[in-house]
Amino acid sequence: MKHFQSKSISTALERGNQMQFVNSLLLTCVLFFSSDKVAFAQVHHQVDAIFQAGVAASDAQKSFLESGTGSLRSNRGGLRWQQAIVQIESDWSSSFSSEVMLNGYSDGHKHLGLSQAFLKYQPIISSRVKYRLRLGMFYPELSVENTDIGWLSPDSYTHSAINSWFGEELRIFGIEASVFQGGRKRASAWSWDAKLGLYKGNDPLGSVIAWRGFSSHDRQSLFAERLEFAPYPSVISPEVIDHPAWVEPFSELDSRVGAYLGLHLRYLRRTQIKYYYYDNFANPNSVNSQRLYAWRTKFHSIAVQHQVNKSLAFKAQILGGSTLMGENFVHVDYQAAFAQILLQLTKRSKVSTRVDVFDVNERDIIPEDPNNSHGSALTLNYKYALTDSISIGSELHLSKNRAVNRLQLNIAPSQTEKAALVILEYRY
Amino acid sequence: MLSFSAPLFFILVMVFSSHSASASEYSLTLLDSESKPVANAIVEIHYRDNGSSTSTANTNKLAVMDQVDEQFYPHILAIEKGTSVSFPNSDNIKHHVYSFSETKVFEQGLYKGRQAPPIVFEKSGVVDLGCNIHDWMLGYIYIADSALFAKTNKDGKAFFNQNSLSDKDISHLSIWHPRMREDEQRIKLTYSGKSQVHQLTNAMQEDFDGYEALSIEEY
Incomplete structure (x- = not known):
């Protein structure tokens, strides 16, 4: 496959370029701030935190985080440090604020780092149509599942396949402009919010689902973190793809600007629908000296949330898109969906059930590097709040999945992976 | 018997007085x-x-407009002119209350576990309250002359x-x-x-x- 490499290396951006981009982003942030003559003397900070630890039992393939082909965060039982998330919200003036999310994990490549850090400008204005700007590193607000602090889900420890992937590989390094109108002040049941995001970075988005397939977990990738996957021979072989068995998902490789459009529509506070179209406009022939490629990734996402009554709610999301790397070296279509029912049993206890389906279909010209995978998963969660700040929860997760490229590692393509968790959570 | 008759008497007095009060009430x-x-x-x-x-007049009266479950509570607060209103935050998230009403223009950040200073409403009229973070929050303060x-x-x-x-x-x-x-x-x-x-x-x-x-x- 060497002949593809020489043809494909159109741009060889070094790691330094990524840091240069971050530096220029920080400089822009400083200018953004100083333009408003911010009253730094009146800064208010609010700190929120979640710490989770517990016990796990697991019957699964070795996790991708340990260079395995498994779709779960760990295949180990026993005591587990799930995560620590500290979120610092700072109001620099009545219009400017910032949010920083610090995550601590015991697994993965980095154990401490940033998952989000951004500035927000939202002036208090009397007009009914308002606007908001975000600048920095953040998630697009496309999930109805990840509504807790630090992009966690209040409903389950194991996130849906769609949002597990976004937690691994998706992050915006750029600016988002929102124009929105609340319905209540204009005596309407409908509120809307339209968003446009422009960003750089995040060029390798799509790598892990093309090779490993979708996964189910709550391990978010951190700034400048390396995300491991199994050393599939077709991927790492210089004769085939010649790519490392890891990806740094937030890398900037082609100097191109990506974009997304989002539209939120809300009926009272009862029903919400969020549509997003994302396209990173990456040049799939861009590759850096580490042999990381830019992947042209685009997708549509629709997420729905409906509160049936005070104790019963429903959430769902559907995703469809494609990703392309090189001269059709790796080209897949992917679809995933979940549906979740949430039931508040008492003031302190709630239960949720979620069903996931996910599918990745190969369309490229290299059959030696198989990319087909699919599966389904069931997640049952029960949470009980012992106090306002301490809760205990248990979760069962069952995933039946098939990834053809496991064969390369002499592992049966079809696997049933199970995990049981009991998690103690402290909230500050 | 006496132990039963005392509370019974009390209830009768209460019932009677509530009815008799209506005679001196205007509704x-x-x-x-x-x-x-x-x-x-x-x-x-x-x-x-x-x-x-x-x-x-500064009435030295204090009233409360709380934030509960991302709502103003009460939805409508009526106070006398000169009353101070505190805006506690019973939610565990941040709120940012504001008013553009002519009667009183103000904005105040409300942080988890921190008491913001009360605001005095000197002029009579109506104040429409909003939250810059949760656009569905709507509340009113009615400021009466007396x-x-x-x-x-x-x-x-x-x-x-x-x-x-x-x-x-x-x-x-x-x-x-x-x-x-x-x-x-x-x-x-x-x-x-x-x-x-x-x-x-x-x-x-x-x-x-x-x-x-x-x-x-x-x-």
Whole structure:
């Protein structure tokens, strides 16, 4: 496959370029701030935190985080440090604020780092149509599942396949402009919010689902973190793809600007629908000296949330898109969906059930590097709040999945992976 | 037997006194255009000398407009001019309260576990409250000229103690509810001394209490 490499290396951006981009982003942030003559003397900070630890039992393939082909965060039982998330919200003036999310994990490549850090400008204005700007590193607000602090889900420890992937590989390094109108002040049941995001970075988005397939977990990738996957021979072989068995998902490789459009529509506070179209406009022939490629990734996402009554709610999301790397070296279509029912049993206890389906279909010209995978998963969660700040929860997760490229590692393509968790959570 | 008769006597006194109090009470019943009672409307009794005697008064009174489940609680707070209002935050998330109303323009960040200083409302009128973070939050502060105001109950009735009205030179009554048409809010009612019923001519604006009834999580 060497002949593809020489043809494909159109741009060889070094790691330094990524840091240069971050530096220029920080400089822009400083200018953004100083333009408003911010009253730094009146800064208010609010700190929120979640710490989770517990016990796990697991019957699964070795996790991708340990260079395995498994779709779960760990295949180990026993005591587990799930995560620590500290979120610092700072109001620099009545219009400017910032949010920083610090995550601590015991697994993965980095154990401490940033998952989000951004500035927000939202002036208090009397007009009914308002606007908001975000600048920095953040998630697009496309999930109805990840509504807790630090992009966690209040409903389950194991996130849906769609949002597990976004937690691994998706992050915006750029600016988002929102124009929105609340319905209540204009005596309407409908509120809307339209968003446009422009960003750089995040060029390798799509790598892990093309090779490993979708996964189910709550391990978010951190700034400048390396995300491991199994050393599939077709991927790492210089004769085939010649790519490392890891990806740094937030890398900037082609100097191109990506974009997304989002539209939120809300009926009272009862029903919400969020549509997003994302396209990173990456040049799939861009590759850096580490042999990381830019992947042209685009997708549509629709997420729905409906509160049936005070104790019963429903959430769902559907995703469809494609990703392309090189001269059709790796080209897949992917679809995933979940549906979740949430039931508040008492003031302190709630239960949720979620069903996931996910599918990745190969369309490229290299059959030696198989990319087909699919599966389904069931997640049952029960949470009980012992106090306002301490809760205990248990979760069962069952995933039946098939990834053809496991064969390369002499592992049966079809696997049933199970995990049981009991998690103690402290909230500050 | 005595141990039973004492509380029974107390209950009888309470029942009797609540009925007998109605004899010295003045009530106004507010009905909408379909003759259904209107709850949470503010009825204010205006008297001729209240403008000069209380215009600069600082009542030293304190009222509370809480934030509960991403809602203002109460939805409508009625206070006397000069009252300080504190805005506690019973939610575990940040709020940012603001008003662009002519009566009082202000904004105040409300942080988890931190008490913001109370705000004094010196001018009479109505203040529309919003939250810059949660656009569905809507609340009202009605600032009356004096302490002669009452909120209608679920039967549409606002009660006043007639003893407190006896020495006043009453000019008129006014009624306010956020869903009343503006021209109806300007109507001045005559105080007759006898309990009365007022029916609105125009239909009230549509009720969007659905914003308050349920809660969905926002990112």
